[in-house]
Amino acid sequence: MFIYYVFSSFGQMRTCKVTSTKERRFTDVTYKVIIKGMTSCEERDILNGITGAVNPGEVLALMGPSGSGKTTLLNLLGGRLIQSTVSGSITYNDQPYSKFLKSRIGFVTQDDVLFPHLTVKETLTYAARLRLPKVLTRQQKEKRAVDVIYELGLERCQDTMIGGSFVRGVSGGERKRVCIGNEIIINPSLLFLDEPTSGLDSTTALRTIQTLQDIAEVGKTVITTIHQPSSRLFHKFDKLILLGKGSLLYFGKASEAIFYFSSIGCSPLIAMNPAEFLLDLANGNLTDISVPSELEDKVQMENSETETGNGKPPPAVVHEYLVEAYESRVADTEKKKLLAPLPLDEELKSKVSSSKRQWGASWWQQYCILFCRGIKERKHDYFSWLRITQVLSTAIILGLLWWQSDSKTIRGRQDQAGLLFFIAVFWGFFPVFTAIFTFPQERAMLGKERAADMYRLSAYFLARTTSDLPLDLILPVLFLLVVYFMAGLRLSASHFFLSMLTVFLCIVAAQGLGLAIGATLMDLKRATTLASVTVMTFMLAGGYFVKKVPVFISWIRYMSFNYHTYKLLLKVQYQDIMPTVNGIKTDSGLKEVGALVAMIFGYRFLAYLSLRKMQLHC
Structure with a gap:
């Protein structure tokens, strides 16, 4: 996996001439866990050879049913899981993950982890004072917090307590924007988000995704998991990874996902939300979806042998077909695109590969x-x-x-x-x-x-x-x-x-x-x-x-x-x-x-x- 992004010493983005073929990439990522039972241990595959790419200025969405591995993949990309249990290439600017990068990546968890009795302004100010580089003065750090407040449209509630179970505070959408603000305060080039629209109404969710799109447009790379977006949300994403049972079912432009599945014989028979159509496929559910001829023949043979069946292939068969279709038609082509390394200046390369932590304060x-x-x-x-x-x-x-x-x-x-x-x-x-x-x-x-x-x-x-x-x-x-x-x-x-x-x-x-x-x-x-x-x-x-x-x-x-x-x-x-x-x-x-x-x-x-x-x- 290769993910490229560039920092100056102040956390600001440095421009760098990159051709369209030089992408942010990850290649053949496989992740397994050992499950200990009463008498034996079982090895379970969580991710199976995931490959993809994302450029600065793009929003990459990781989609899939519950248990498909999208949160695990996000945690791997963000360096939040132990790398020794991962096979495949996981590097940043052709360098392995390091402690230097740890404090330069923004990662928004699914749960809004905030102190309930601090105000919005206090929360972001403390984050700025702790995370921004030592070379900045306290006044400069506090000004950065205020800039983020206005950038995220939080000025109306900046003096309101965050709130919690027993404390009245800001709304759910404002809480989520504060969480995002906590991460973008360091001006990261790479921002990860786990289910940022979870628990939000459709209007607030759309506003949150629009915020992510605005962040990406200034040259940032945004990678987010999302469970079941509305059609309006779906069209906000630049690229899409669709996972099913830990395997890659689709990677590419979000706008081309429907055309790809139509090309392999899976088309919606009724008007439906693209995200709903994709999740049905990932679940192996072909209700209101055309059945590919290869699967029709297989189903007819099975039904004639068992004299049972409803005319639809079982989910496991659908999943196997989708995985094979992607590997045979798309996977090799995509991997070839990702072989070329990105040339970097040696000063930046040494900074990224540094194992030394960069504390924002003494x-x-x-x-x-x-x-x-x-x-x-x-x-x-x-x-x-x-x-x-x-x-x-x-x-x-x-x-x-x-x-x-x-x-x-x-x-x-x-x-x-x-x-x-x-x-x-x-x-x-x-x-x-x-x-x-x-x-x-x-x-x-x-x-x-x-x-x-x-x-x-x-x-x-x-x-x-x-x-x-x-x-x-x-x-x-x-x-x-x-x-x-x-x-x-x-x-x-x-x-x-x-x-x-x-x-x-x-x-x-x-x-x-x-x-x-x-x-x-x-x-x-x-x-x-x-x-x-x-x-x-x-x-x-x-x-x-x-x-x-x-x-x-x-x-x-x-x-x-x-x-x-x-x-x-x-x-x-x-x-x-x-x-x-x-x-x-x-x-x-x-x-x-x-x-x-x-x-x-x-x-x-x-x-x-x-x-x-x-x-x-x-």
């Missing part, structure tokens, strides 16, 4: 951009009325139950110990189940952005975990301001701030556990189950319910952030009053602080390693 810039984006995206969830009401109502209830409790008597201190233990449990439980959702929910976004080399995984991880810290501190402060003074705990600035610091250490440690569980399992049901068992175990071993834990299981206590937080809160309140409270010694507290700090970094390191091991197109 590590520190990536961290700062992702940190700011993280705060903007998540502040809406953190400060929702539901969460604020949950925290404040819990604080008020606790304050009323322990209203001005007495710390001078043993009974009073025992009651206060119950309050301190509940604080340790509440701020251990709450962050774990919030953090569990972090990486499973952002997996699609992380995979998409890492596939485009927008940033390093380390910059993302550190920004993602640290941008939560300022947000995590605000609600606990409000909680303690209510509980601390209503319950009559030690009234001094040092005791209050030490209690606050202890709670904050507990929150960050518990959050680390949630991140580690979520990143390791990447499945919300399994992660929630594991977290429930773990948090319950830590709570029971936290030092309040069981004073004397058996030796063989006592190690659980030292892994419990509830236990260490509870001991520290007792130390802050009562160390200068008595050395032992409720059966727990209030020592120096250094061991507890050290244990919490170790959990903060240890759990996060485990989460980072889990993300590293995942297949995120790193």
